[in-house]
Amino acid sequence: MDLRRLASFLAVAEEKHFGRAAARLYLSRAAVTGHVQQLERQLGSTLLTRAPVELTPAGERLVKHARVLIDTANAAAADLADLRVDDRPFRVGIMGHGSAELTPASMRALRRARPDLRIAVVTLDFSEGESALLEDRVDVAFVRPAPVDERITVDVLTTEQRVVVVPDSWPVAEAPGVRLADILDLPFLSMPEHTPRSFTDYLYFAAARGGEAPRRIPDTALTPHDVLTSAALGRGAGSSLASFTRYYPWPGTAFVPVVDAPWDQSVLATRTGDRRPEVRLMRSVATKLSRELGPELGLVPRT
Incomplete structure (x- = not known):
């Protein structure tokens, strides 16, 4: 059976x-x-x-x-x-640009500390921030926002201002900054049904909507490429963290800060209770770099 x-x-x-x-x-x-x-x-x-x-x-x-x-x-x-004889590589999942500059810095630090470790990078789409870990497809994952599941442990790496991604032909694209009230009625991209609630709430600024569903277009987004393509074609909006603007400057798109939205996080996610040395080392180097480099790069607020 x-x-x-x-x-x-x-x-x-x-x-x-x-x-x-x-x-x-x-x-x-x-x-x-x-x-x-x-x-x-x-x-x-x-x-x-x-x-x-x-x-x-x-x-x-x-x-x-x-x-x-x-x-x-x-x-x-x-x-x-x-x-079990496990000859798999250490699998690092990365959603989009992960935790911005902290992602490649953490990978390099891991390589220096464990030159013997075979590392495989696994690209994750927006729906896989939780499932890739829980289904044992990756060992650690740089994702956003923080998964809400007791089976997953998160280490916060960045805390950034939110931005809305829009076609540069829309009036809102000309603003140096917008408020939530200015963007909640925009048509946003759709997400697949299996996308975790934590990610759709993040994408659509759910906390500011008072229970109302966003206005959505038929285009479905699973990757940054999907978001940028739809925006460049003048079809719909998406949202992200401020570091997104450094990684994805596309013609036909604009990235506008949402000045009154709560800042949000990218995290390193691992399976709760996973005590393998390579997982512990990855968590250690990533959080250390977050403390050391995060404020300089604008990824963590200065204290």
Whole structure:
């Protein structure tokens, strides 16, 4: 019996909602629905009713078995972990420009401290700040904003002013600075359904919206390239941290400081409880460089 299908079924059974289960598993809603349907076909029984989502008698029986099977598989993996010969490189995830100049500086410092360590850089899109770590696709990640998940530990590296990215043909592009009230009605780029809530709240300045959804265009953004392309074509707006303006000066776009928005952070994210020496070393060199170089580069407010 496929453990992925069982995990999807169990998540829906516990959440009583396909969308929430998908977000919890970092899968699309369609994938979770497909897993449940495949399991139902395999077993020849309907496991869940829809609208509202409730367990059927067959589903009630399967829940107990599903929990035992998944717990057993996890326990087996944990028991064998210390025997695994792992020749993978140390995988560093970087979303966009990461933590600006602190990202390459940290990588160079890690290389000097551990010249024997094989390092692989993994490019992350805006939806992967949490899932790449939780799915063991990277060992550390330079991301923004800070993930909100107890399974992830963050070290704050930069604290920067927010900027809005807009077409240079829009009137707001001429302003030396704008206030939140000036930009909340702008049409923003869309994000995929599986994007973590922490990132969409950050992108759309959710705290200032009073619960109102942003006006969104059909264009979907997963990378800085997507944001800049849409802005250069005059279609929609995005947002970022101030250091974005140094890394992505594109013709046809403008970067305008949002003067009354709370400053936000980029972080080094790691799996909570990961005590491997290379992870600890990466955290140490990155936070040390943040303290030493951050104020000089304008990435950390001077005290």
